[in-house]
Amino acid sequence: MKQPNKEGDTSYHSRRSVLGSVAAASGTAAITSIGTVAADGPNKFIGKTYDPVTDKEQGNATAVLDFAPDGLKGTLSAAGFDIDLGVDEPLSDHGNNSNSSMYTFMKNTDEYSVNYNGKNLPLHGRLDVIGSQITGTLKRPSAEYGPLAFSLSPISDGITAEDIGRALKPDRRREIVTGFSEVSLPKKGIPTSNSVRNMYTSRKVEDNRNIGDNTGLSSEIEPSDDDEYDVGAIVRNLSPESSDYHFYPSRCDKDSRTINWECQYATFGTRRYDSDGELMTSEHEIAFSNDKRWHMQLYFEDPPDPHVEPCDQDEGIPFQTNIEFWAGHSDESDLNDVEFRHPRPKDSDDDNGTNSEFLGTVLNIVGVVGGKWGQIGSTIVGYALLNGSGSSGPSVSDTGTGEKQEFYWDLPLDDYAADNTGNKYFPAHPDDAAGANITVDNKAGHGHYIDVRTRARFEWLHLEYYDAKCPCEHSGTFAKRTTTDLIDRTGSYKSVEV
Structure with missing residues (x-):
């Protein structure tokens, strides 16, 4: 992976001063080139749910999240679900990447799970936090279901759901994804047409x-x-x-x-x-x-x-x-x-x-x-x-x-x-x-x-851009x-x- 040589680049370091981040609040260091999230109360986020295979958009997503030293708690609203996080105890960061924080959850109650071929399939989720930016997936443990991704940015940064929608690149993905035209996303819930078993490809x-x-x-x-x-x-x-x-x-x-x-x-x-x-x-x-x-x-x-x-x-x-x-x-x-x-x-x-x-x-x-x-x-x-x-x-x-x-x-x-x-x-x-x-x-x-x-x-x-300004x-x-x-x-x- 090609990375810039930042040794001695004063413009890089002056533009990217470390102000404290989500990961820092939980006891780990992080690079904060894309902003920071306050660790002293709930933060509101807005974004989109989409197919990570084709970049096709499903709908809007929001979250109210509290990043505290003992972990993450709050609510994620995506794909028609209102998902309470850290209800019994805050979610812990158990990733190994010093530049990000990672949280996972599983929901198996009736409002989140589905029955497929006689098996109860819970909803699995993962959130990766980099500075002030969040991305993650919602899935089910079956080859019948594909991934649904979400990307969230702080409302305090003046970002809208439409901003993130403009940064999705389905036309670019169309060039390399064989079964692009066959993928359709439901208005709510987890898609099936993009699953590893169901997705069309040139075998x-x-x-x-x-x-x-x-x-x-x-x-x-x-x-x-x-x-x-x-x-x-x-x-x-x-x-x-x-x-x-x-x-x-x-x-x-x-x-x-x-x-x-x-x-x-x-x-x-x-x-x-x-x-x-x-x-x-x-x-x-x-x-x-x-x-x-x-x-x-x-x-x-x-x-x-x-x-x-x-x-x-x-x-x-x-x-x-x-x-x-x-x-x-x-x-x-x-x-x-x-x-x-x-x-x-x-x-x-x-x-x-x-x-x-x-x-x-x-x-x-x-x-x-x-x-x-x-x-x-x-x-x-x-x-x-x-x-x-x-x-x-x-x-x-x-x-x-x-x-x-x-x-x-x-x-x-x-x-x-x-x-x-x-x-x-x-x-x-x-x-x-x-x-x-x-x-x-x-x-x-x-x-x-x-x-x-x-x-x-x-x-x-x-990382992806949602505007055309020089970064x-x-x-x-x-x-x-x-x-x-x-x-x-x-x-x-x-x-x-x-």
């Missing part, structure tokens, strides 16, 4: 049917140690998997700037060896009545650039907030062919230490692998899952209808620990890849090819959410006898 299929059996294949390296896995790519990208490259005029001179990012995604399958170290089944094969682990991995070859001018940008913004993974049957497969089990990471309410064990998994990439992944050799799951339970930790659901099954991961992200040697704010290296994995249990007869579908989408927080003189900024396009891949394996 790509990795054709493995010309591979044949494993005759002639041999292991390219010795079988790995017990704490590592040899894997090959089942589905992978030979070009940027999800990317954006956008020119826009500078607000302060005649030059133009660019916003760009590029992420890489692949699904890997484990290899099996016999006692002599000879390859029994490749990544494209699963023995009848046997299983393999399939690993979904994503990292940013080029992390998202700031959406604002260098003179108005702070260290640590943009930063990661969430990632979704999905795995399920294709249109041509069902439970008679393949069953999915043992997801990692697990739901935070049923963790038992498995999520900490899941992080740090080493995958040795072997076989024929194209694109960026073929140049790596190994990849490690090392991104920063947000610890906690309920709305503050991983949500993993196993659902399906009839002969179909799916697993859905909704994983809130935090900053890496201070000793992380890579990018603190994004999984920007194969050694810090975001990932999820699952057992693929083969039930198909010998010689059959079975399709499995996987999906992924990454979300982050950044070095007047910074009309607010905080918002955005995502990659939905990545959709179908891979196949062959059922074999060994």
Whole structure:
């Protein structure tokens, strides 16, 4: 992530004097380049709810929030809900980003929850506070529902809901979001058309049917140690998997700037060896009545650039907030062919230490692998899952209808620990890849090819402008959410006898 060199920049420091912030009130330091919020009483905010995938607007949002040393309390009115926060006790900041504060909540009473397929789905919420600006999401723990974002600014700053509405960029998102025209937002409530399962995308299929059996294949390296896995790519990208490259005029001179990012995604399958170290089944094969682990991995070859001018940008913004993974049957497969089990990471309410064990998994990439992944050799799951339970930790659901099954991961992200040697704010290296994995249990007869579908989408927080003034003189900024396009891949394996 490109950041300005602020060492010795007196204009930067004089314009951005630290006046005290929400995070400072709760005992942490913060950069306050976009104003501050008083910590001595309720503050009124106004803004918009919108789809972070397409930037399509839903409606107005308001909040009355009290930031005190012991936490956050108040009321958030958004998407038709009036949500009381910190009723029993103030919400605590449990994020790891020194430049922002982060609060989460869950509401499961009748006025907030819905029933879907016989399951009660609560309302999950997250708020990120940067200086005087707030952005967050409302969600439900199911692949049926997508994210709904909100952005709020203090009324005392003279900002209106229309100001923030002007800063949403659906025309810019239209250029990169495949299913843009299919997304519609309800007047109230949480949308479904933008969910990781329901959203339309141009599906790509990795054709493995010309591979044949494993005759002639041999292991390219010795079988790995017990704490590592040899894997090959089942589905992978030979070009940027999800990317954006956008020119826009500078607000302060005649030059133009660019916003760009590029992420890489692949699904890997484990290899099996016999006692002599000879390859029994490749990544494209699963023995009848046997299983393999399939690993979904994503990292940013080029992390998202700031959406604002260098003179108005702070260290640590943009930063990661969430990632979704999905795995399920294709249109041509069902439970008679393949069953999915043992997801990692697990739901935070049923963790038992498995999520900490899941992080740090080493995958040795072997076989024929194209694109960026073929140049790596190994990849490690090392991104920063947000610890906690309920709305503050991983949500993993196993659902399906009839002969179909799916697993859905909704994983809130935090900053890496201070000793992380890579990018603190994004999984920007194969050694810090975001990932999820699952057992693929083969039930198909010998010689059959079975399709499995996987999906992924990454979300982050950044700053955006709502006016056309030069930010070095007047910074009309607010905080918002955005995502990659939905990545959709179908891979196949062959059922074999060994």
